Amino acid sequence: MEKNKKLVEAITSMDVDFAQWYTDIVKKAELIEYSLVKGAVILRPYGYAIWENIQGYLDRKFKETGHENVYMPMLIPESLLQKEKDHVVGFAPEVAWVTHGGEEKLQERLCIRPTSETLFCEHFSNIIQSYNDLPKKYNQWCSVIRWEKTTRPFLRTSEFLWQEGHTIHETAEEAQEETIRMLNVYADTLRDLLAIPVVKGRKTDKEKFAGAEATYTIEALMHDGKALQSGTSHNFGQGFAEAFGIRFTGRDGKLQHVHQTSWGLSTRVIGAIIMVHGDDSGLILPPRVAPTQLVIIPVAHHKEGVLEKAEELRQKISAYARVKVDATDKKPGWKFSEYEMKGVPLRLEVGPKDIENNQVVLVRRDTREKMFVNMDDLETVIPRLLDEIHDALLAKATERMHTMTSVATTPEEMREAADHKPGFIKAMWCGELKCEEEIKEVYGLSSRCMPFEQEKVADHCICCGKETDTLVYWGKAY
């Protein structure tokens, strides 16, 4: 295993090699470290702190919308995994199997959860009797394992942290409402916390979750024009309920099956933060999710009073922002690079001259704008700047997503877009799997979603020419 390199080394430019740029950032911003198990990574304090902020924000939203947290065991008996036919086909090829407990060979293999539908279903079937017991709206924070062949930190790892919501309802309408409500919670969280715009829509049958009736998704666009599925919400209808016998006595006195949903969001969104906002100096963190929102760098810190002033400022600022002082002996320029690499939204420099003038220097990470600010104004300026940075990042990303979304109405335009216009491609589709597969094969594009905001950019399927009303976002994806 390679020892950590010093931060002062520059990272690869994203224009030279986007994949290497990404890998450089996750390592040099100290978000992750590789582990001995292929495809599994260590979330270091800085990377985990970002996840804690996402988790805290989402957990509040989940509770506000009436959800309760629970914890299911991580091991699933093979026979339980097999109860829902589509589900087992989708997941069995990528699970890790436990065959021995201590010295003993197990009578039945157990898999480590790749997702917990089967466990929730089994539990629901044991605790539900009548409509009075409904709805049950549960969420779980945990890690899951999917044995992936090709892995990349945050985007695709054999183990990852996530939350999975699982709910059961009396009626189909309630289940559908829940499915869309939680998709909106995800979209709003990406916008309001991570400053990331998304396209909301429904997945095609080919791309939907194994066992779902309908899967909804939020799709974000990365700097390199590739799409990243950033959160999904599934309506299961009564499929799992039938397979697992989750029945209740309804208001009409008759036994019936529940209507069910599940929805999940993972550490993958940290990959989105990097690839939507980052630049060649490193990470750029949206202020609301940044573990440190402002770093104080004392200049000429051996001079009398400088460190004391830095500490005094830290205490005051800590009332309204997450702040730290870097009082180490490293050179200021070195520190500047380090916190740029780590994407800290604001840098505050304070030295003997500044103290004399009762001012500090503030530098924005996103625009590198440098401001002289009176110390007495910090309380109003810093919170305002943090909001401005959030808005600017969101505006920039939204602008880029629009610029990088093209329209194709003919096969020639599709060819041109696929080869020369990285980003989303809007094109009509007839709804046939055959055409979806052909588009994948011919253009290398997968369907990202059928957006909620439908437009009729043409009358005919881009592939077979059949008449259709359905617009699809296509793209290359992580």
Add this chain to the structure above:
Amino acid sequence: MEKNKKLVEAITSMDVDFAQWYTDIVKKAELIEYSLVKGAVILRPYGYAIWENIQGYLDRKFKETGHENVYMPMLIPESLLQKEKDHVVGFAPEVAWVTHGGEEKLQERLCIRPTSETLFCEHFSNIIQSYNDLPKKYNQWCSVIRWEKTTRPFLRTSEFLWQEGHTIHETAEEAQEETIRMLNVYADTLRDLLAIPVVKGRKTDKEKFAGAEATYTIEALMHDGKALQSGTSHNFGQGFAEAFGIRFTGRDGKLQHVHQTSWGLSTRVIGAIIMVHGDDSGLILPPRVAPTQLVIIPVAHHKEGVLEKAEELRQKISAYARVKVDATDKKPGWKFSEYEMKGVPLRLEVGPKDIENNQVVLVRRDTREKMFVNMDDLETVIPRLLDEIHDALLAKATERMHTMTSVATTPEEMREAADHKPGFIKAMWCGELKCEEEIKEVYGLSSRCMPFEQEKVADHCICCGKETDTLVYWGKAY
């Protein structure tokens, strides 16, 4: 799998069958449900909410004492587990082995973490270069698996949730300070959050953690006189550092090994809450850890204005206490039993007569004391009562622990205490493994700890009669 029984059924009395009383509570207070995998349980919303409160409290304490959260992979390669000799002997017999990933047989078996020392050691060895990099003070929230033969909810399950702290330091003194600091954090948390008194002390070599130089423990006493090890803190010295090559360049320019600690506390303490405070009506939750601190029961709730008043009270009270209204159609008496079973510290009854008199009825779960309180006084009365309940529970548990602690100075007294005095037994010990094993065999008592508060209850080892200064707490344990 048995369907949930209705709560109205009485539970087994603790005097009749303590084990059954315990099992009845964990099921009927809806803390857990059994799963299909033997020994693994489902933490239901009410049980998980208790854990969330413990987690939130401890996490703040960890951060206040300078710790950062990280996340390590859950799978450990067999060769890594084997690097520290004592550690592998202690844990290998009880780990779950993953042998297949998807369809493929793995080249090397991986175990699901029973604890993560080996992973942290490997990581530390990759990120540490000089004394400037020290200390590293990490914590991890996760679940672990230990393949136990006999299991009981919370007390011993094949999977459980916990936190594990892992720190490395420049000097032996710092590591020892950290070890004791975190033991004190645990003891203070049990006292201040869970209203549980503990004995703090050091484990004998026989009982220490596999691979540790010294293990410290907090031992709590359950209602039935059995001890429960409720949290442990280990000083590893340089043992793991040598096995894993965790070295740094010191201030003297020489390469040396770090000094290391680890410490853990798990959902096991929920078992302690049940067995320290509970009674024959169910759970009694200390207010600070209770998911609901006060439940409002509208009486004659179909009468005009009652539900509105209940909701108005809920809103006001929510500013200073965790409160809910039970507005269901169940009979008040049934609701009283339900919230008694769930151990909600305070019940507030409000009906038409009360509204007329601008008063409510408050009932304490612990003493069943009933009070008429003017509505305008609730804001001062409720917070005060919650504190009083905490103090009363702690005082009662402390009193019981003292009453149930006896002294043995001769083998006859030891016999008498072991057979007829449930609880801790204080007796002197020479320090020899042989005597410790003999005491286990002859009296069925294990050494709980060598308490920090040493007393000289006798001059000689209770077993061999050799002169000694060492007092040990002995007991039967979960």
